[in-house]
Amino acid sequence: MSFIKKPSVHHPKLPTNALGLNRRDYEGALSTLCAGCGHDSVSSAIIEACYNLSIPAHKLAKLSGIGCSSKTPTYFLNKSHGFNSVHGRMPSVATGANLANRDLVYLGVSGDGDTASIGLGQFCHIIRRRLNMLYVVDNNGTYGLTKGQFSATNDKNSKSKKGEDNPFESIDLAALAIQLGAGFVARSFSGDKDQLIPLMTAALKYRGFAFIDVVSPCVTFNNHSQSTKSYEYFREHNEALGYLDVIPETEEIKVNYKEGSSAQVQMHDGSKMILHKLDKSHNLYDRGNSIKILNDHQTKGSIVTGLIYLDKEERDLHDTINSNQKPLNILTEKDLCPGSKGLDYVNASFR
């Protein structure tokens, strides 16, 4: 961490978005994480994605649990709504908030400990419900905040910094998300913003449950030579399925893409996702196939990144339960009061 305040001045030629804001306007307080922590890069990618999408700060809610990763919402979008919940309980708070106000963008940031250990139950159910949100896991394979215990995503047979073996199977959060019905599932790396920022941008737009598992090295406890979540190990074992470009509805497609190796996906709001596939055989619309790819690479000892699974039908919890179109906080008495006739009818139904 640093002790001086990050200077408020910025490059005078910094570009601005549709709201006239620059990237720096989406920052938060100065991070207190260890220097070089992958989580800070993830925060920076979030800042970039929100800037790209010209999201007004008051239209976004950031939610988290407990952990270094869960601290990070303090370090971006300091003018947005925020809720730092108890350990592993971010999904239930997110569900409540989302049901009350469907008009906000929901961004959850959690850790592998927060999600795959104490919060695993909540995680599973929020996926099943397809809550409209982006759920990011800063996955460092360790409990960073409590000083480096193995987490449930840590690979079997990898070692701790002190040389102890991890004898347990690891949980693949991306595979779990696909299996339980998430609509947008990706894996990426904190050190590859070219891949991560477009993924975040698309995921924030996606209606339904979007999940990104971001391998995010812990420089202090899990970046040693026997770790499988270190900068070096990741770079050596990364196999990218592809890269994305997100083109807003209002813009023409200017990026070059080769037919055959690329695919174009129309999103619910009219914008387009262009997928530059590196692995042509990958059919990302097929749950079984996507889970198989994850398994195959894991067996091989490589880490697969990119957009892994996509359900082109964007559907969320509100669609499923057919809830009111308006957020609760703007419903008026007229919307809420059924009138005496209606009330009689309701009462009668309980007799």
Add this chain to the structure above:
Amino acid sequence: MPMRPTDISDPEYFHKVVDCQWACPAHTPVPEYIRLIADGKYTDAYMINWESNVFPGILGRTCDRPCEPACRRVRVEDEPVAICRLKRVAADYKDDITDLIPKAPKKTNGKKIALLGAGPVSLAVARDLVPLGYECTAYERDHVPGGLMRTNIPSFRLPAEVLDEECNQIINMGLDVEYNYEVKSFKEFLKLDHDAVFIGTGAPKGKDLNLPGREEASKNIHIGIDFLASVAFEHVSKVGKKVIVLGGGNTAMDCCRTAVRLGGESVGVYVRSPQADMKASDWEIEEAEMENIPIFENHVPKKFLVKEGKLWGMLFEKVTAQYDENNKRKLIPTGEPLVTVECDDVLMAIGQDNAFEWIEKDIGIEFDEWDMPTVDKKTMQSTLPKVFFGGDAAWGPENIITAVAHAHEVAISIDLYCNNLDLIERPAPHVFLKSSKMGLHEWSYDNGYDEVNRLAVPHADLKSSLKDRKLEVELGYDEKMAFEEASRCLNCDAQTVFEESRCIECDACVDICPEDCINFIENDEEEALRLNLRVPALNLAEDLYVSDILPTARVMVKDEDLCLHCGLCAERCPTGAWDMQKFFYMGAQAKDGCSK
């Protein structure tokens, strides 16, 4: 061709990053002295200045300050650090420095050096040579030293005590001055048989304007620099009530401000060009405006109006400026009727020329078609090997700091020449680069960014100022203001040094950098690379710092342009791949007779 890794062992690479120092003709270590001021170490701050620019008290009041427009703070937030006025702070608050000034050695080296003129350039040459044992004598036309600093820079900008102090410092080192000695024949002078002769006689001739009526009205038409000299020597103590000043340079500003102090009630400056094109420094124009002196732009003088042998006014033609595609200006008459302006006196401040009629043309010094000597840009040597030129005498009117820069080169050349050494093989600057790391987040400089705006220097009360031409207008910063202003300096000499072998490419430095300086990117040709950065690097005057190839096949590219030297990159880097290293640079001087 992709860019080559930056060679940071070349001292000029980091020197250029210190924008102010790079722009200073004498390469004063600006951030170093500003830190010393913030620390209250005024004497040390003064001595660093004295070593490099010789006249800190004078320059702290009068320098043309090319460092300020170059200051990085201008690009970051508009207003430069008040580098010049901080220099004055060092001079104002220093202790007695008599013992810190070197003296001539007891035994001289027997070499006799003549310095023609005792203006800043000659004094500075002597400053460098006297401590080395050279027997230096200055031959000066006037009865006092200082040159134009004495005769032309008005006392309300430069009090005589400040000037005396810094001239005497040098004279007391062991410089002989022959006053009231005008060299009228150089051929004769050379017979005195000095080992080397330096010509520092300035550009002493004010330009004249030969318009109708000039001759008849000559009693009330004055050449600006002669007028200022007469005022300085107290030959003139008043002017007419209505005064026209012709010209748009700094001399015109000094003339008009002097005129209002000598009884001028209606003083106006008339400039041929638009005000925006005036040669005077912005701050000089501001000072004149603060004294309510009007400036009339686009007025071309046509005629002096004379009645019964006495000047009563001037005739001007109004023009507009037109610029062609090469931005060359043409002044086109507007066709309006000529403007008559009444006046009692006219001061002409339209430029200065050199005057070398006293140098015979057959003694081996080559002159060009404009009657200027041929002088080597680097060695300052003329075509007569033992004769050197510098200051305004070399290439026409400049300023004091340029004269000082020339003087260091002249002294080096004379020292080499007197030792029969090659003048081309010049000594190297003094440079060091060392880590400023003191702890995990602690540096030997204050790396925080201070959001303070530039502090205005307090002025004496206007009414009293206009009554007394010797009353200094600027009062200077007090110590508290000096501290605040000093804190605005970004410490551009705290260099970001990158060690590629340590970098794990975690992006932490990229994310934290407030100015988006740092990039990890595929290498390319410079032009393309500049455009591909996070924020395109369009200021071509500032370099790109490029690393060797990294494990991901990319390179680190840092745009030096807007770096705040805040050290956040180094604080954030988990592996110490970035370090903030203090860079020190002191230009070479003749055998460093004056360095500590």
